[in-house]
Amino acid sequence: SQQGEEDPQALSIQEGENATMNCSYKTSINNLQWYRQNSGRGLVHLILIRSNEREKHSGRLRVTLDTSKKSSSLLITASRAADTASYFCATDGETSGSRLTFGEGTQLTVNP
Amino acid sequence: SQTIHQWPATLVQPVGSPLSLECTVEGTSNPNLYWYRQAAGRGLQLLFYSVGIGQISSEVPQNLSASRPQDRQFILSSKKLLLSDSGFYLCAWSRQLLYGYTFGSGTRLTVV
Numbered sequence: 001s002q003q004g005e006e007d008p009q010a011l012s013i014q015e016g017e018n019a020t021m022n023c024s025y026k027t028s029i030n031n032l033q034w035y036r037q038n039s040g041r042g043l044v045h046l047i048l049i050r051s052n053e054r055e056k057h058s059g060r061l062r063v064t065l066d067t068s069k070k071s072s073s074l075l076i077t078a079s080r081a082a083d084t085a086s087y088f089c090a091t092d093g094e095t096s097g098s099r100l101t102f103g104e105g106t107q108l109t110v111n112p
Numbered sequence: 113s114q115t116i117h118q119w120p121a122t123l124v125q126p127v128g129s130p131l132s133l134e135c136t137v138e139g140t141s142n143p144n145l146y147w148y149r150q151a152a153g154r155g156l157q158l159l160f161y162s163v164g165i166g167q168i169s170s171e172v173p174q175n176l177s178a179s180r181p182q183d184r185q186f187i188l189s190s191k192k193l194l195l196s197d198s199g200f201y202l203c204a205w206s207r208q209l210l211y212g213y214t215f216g217s218g219t220r221l222t223v224v
Contacts, residue, residue, distance in 0.1 A: 033212050042118075042202055042215030043156075088155060092209045098144045098163055099171075100213060104155040 005103050006089055012109040019076040021106040023089030024069075030092050032065055033100065034074050037086045046074075046087075081112045114139035118203045118216030125223055131176075131190040133219050135203030138184065143205040145186040146213065147178055150200040162186060198223045 006023050013019055023032070031050050035043040049056045049065045049072065056063045062075040076083055086107050090100040118135045125131060137143050144163050148156040158171045160178035168178050175194050179187045186203060200220050204213040 031210060035212075040200075040218070040220070042204075042217045043213070045212035045214070048210065048212055090213075097169075098206070098209065099146065099158055099161050100209060101158070102148075102156040107153070 006087070006106045008106060009104070010107045010109070012111065013079055015079060015081055015110055015112050017079055017110075019079050019083070019108055019110070021074045021087050021108070023072045023074070023103055025072075025089075025091050025103075026070065027093050029067075032063075032072050033090045034061075034063060034072075035088045035090060035102075037088065037105070039085070043088060076108075079108075079110045081110050083110045084108060114205075114214065116203065116205055116214055116216045118219060120219060121217065122220045123222070125193050125221065127195055127223055128192045131188070131193050131197070131221070133188040133201055133203075133221075135186045135188075135216055136184055137205045140184070140205070140207065142183060143207060145180060146204040146206075147186065147188050148202045148204065150202060150218075152200075156202065160188070193223045195223050197221065 029051055031048055033048045034046045036046050037043045047058045047061055047063050049063045060077045065072045086105045088102050088105045090102045092100050115138045146161045147159040149159055150156050160170055162168050162180045165180055165183055176190050200218050202218045203216040206213045
């Protein structure tokens with residue numbers, strides 16, 4: 001079953017605006033990670049948040065985690081055209097073993 | 113530093129032909145290795161993962177197989193390709209899930 005599900009599926013904003021993407025999951029997790037994928041390329045790890053953390057920052061990225069709602073959000077502040085990409089959340093849970101389960105992703109377009 | 117190589121970048125194969133995609137990791141030992149497939153505009157589907165030489169776990173029954181003949185080599189194969197095998201194939205490695213995955217650049221496979 002699909003563990004992570006992002007919304008919206010697609011988001012289009014103007015440069016300088018903030019972009020917020022959400023991820024929901026179904027089962028208990030150890031960690032939740034966010035990845036970025038430029039068109040036709042591999043995914044790049046952005047940030048990880050542990051299940052006992054509520055918020056984490058890295059540069060212009062801010063990730064929150066609400067384990068009671070089984071949801072996470074990724075905020076990109078002051079977006080740039082170069083932020084245009086697909087963003088995926090991925091979870092590893094207590095029964096995941098050594099593997100991550102990815103969501104369907106949010107396609108972010110930042111218009112210059 | 114660790115690097116991951118995946119090739120070829122693109123591949124067009126006729127239905128019924130064999131397939132061999134190779135992925136190698138450098139700069140680390142005993143990595144966890146993964147093969148994912150991504151349909152256009154969609155999330156990642158885990159196909160196989162391996163925690164050691166000769167140890168392969170299959171996630172989805174399909175027309176594909178995987179092998180790990182050496183510690184840092186992971187091969188995805190098929191004896192006879194189907195049209196439905198078309199997609200974007202991604203190899204990844206990890207040391208621990210806590211540090212996330214590092215992905216290769218992907219192979220775009222088109223079965224015609």
